Amino acid sequence: MSGVASIHLVENALLVSIQDDVTDTEIIDLQDALSNRIADENVDGVIVDISALEIVDTFVGRVIAQLAGISRLLAAETYVVGMRPAVAVTLVELGMYLPQTRTALSLSHALAQLRRG
Amino acid sequence: MAEPQPDFLHKILQRIDLKTGKDAVQARQVVARELKARGVSALRVTRFATAVSEIARNVIVHGGGGHFTVGLNAATSYLDVECRDRGRGIPDIDQAMKDGFTTAGGLGRGLGGAKRLSDRFEIETVPGQGTTVRMSAKI
Numbered sequence: 019m020s021g022v023a024s025i026h027l028v029e030n031a032l033l034v035s036i037q038d039d040v041t042d043t044e045i046i047d048l049q050d051a052l053s054n055r056i057a058d059e060n061v062d063g064v065i066v067d068i069s070a071l072e073i074v075d076t077f078v079g080r081v082i083a084q085l086a087g088i089s090r091l092l093a094a095e096t097y098v099v100g101m102r103p104a105v106a107v108t109l110v111e112l113g114m115y116l117p118q119t120r121t122a123l124s125l126s127h128a129l130a131q132l133r134r135g
Numbered sequence: 136m137a138e139p140q141p142d143f144l145h146k147i148l149q150r151i152d153l154k155t156g157k158d159a160v161q162a163r164q165v166v167a168r169e170l171k172a173r174g175v176s177a178l179r180v181t182r183f184a185t186a187v188s189e190i191a192r193n194v195i196v197h198g199g200g201g202h203f204t205v206g207l208n209a210a211t212s213y214l215d216v217e218c219r220d221r222g223r224g225i226p227d228i229d230q231a232m233k234d235g236f237t238t239a240g241g242l243g244r245g246l247g248g249a250k251r252l253s254d255r256f257e258i259e260t261v262p263g264q265g266t267t268v269r270m271s272a273k274i
Contacts, residue, residue, distance in 0.1 A: 041156030
């Protein structure tokens with residue numbers, strides 16, 4: 019089951035690390051699983067760690083953007099952490115700015131922002 | 136449509152059948168590995184591997200599967216990639232290359248984006264017969 023990320027509850031947020039070999043199907047499954055857990059566990063935030071991702075293409079970018087939209091409707095903020103500089107440059111070149119996500123440089127920064135509310 | 140460079144894919148490194156998402160992941164990982172092994176910067180590796188990921192997905196989602204070939208062009212110092220399918224082709228290529236055009240409910244940034252992220256890019260499509268993309272990164 020490589021590529022399928024596990025979801026951890028950390029303080030008031032769900033933390034998930036996406037692996038570099040994640041497939042389109044797996045990331046859609048992850049989006050579904052996270053959506054259910056946000057509602058079930060009444061969290062304030064979702065933290066998506068993409069530090070392992072060498073690339074984020076338009077498909078993965080769209081799934082992350084949709085996840086942020088779903089989270090917001092369920093009263094949680096989505097933080098993307100660990101984005102590599104090369105990934106950020108490439109996403110902007112693709113015209114993908116992920117406007118609904120909040121970004122933090124690390125997990126601890128994201129948790130600190132969530133604590134402040 | 137321009138003829139492919141005669142030296143395109145001069146030395147073939149690997150071929151992968153593109154059928155599932157796992158094959159697309161493998162294709163872009165092979166490209167990243169080959170570029171890194173030749174000292175290409177992280178930014179340029181990510182840009183081209185992202186372009187390859189877009190095109191490999193198109194082959195699987197729109198082309199009904201196909202073939203990926205990666206190779207070297209020692210004379211011109213390019214890493215060359217060819218993605219070929221026998222799908223229904225693209226009726227209006229100029230429209231398909233524009234950002235915002237989509238037939239599959241996506242963002243419609245994939246094809247134009249892949250071209251921008253490649254150092255050389257050409258697409259050949261015949262309605263009803265399939266599509267071939269040839270793309271390269273300078274090494």
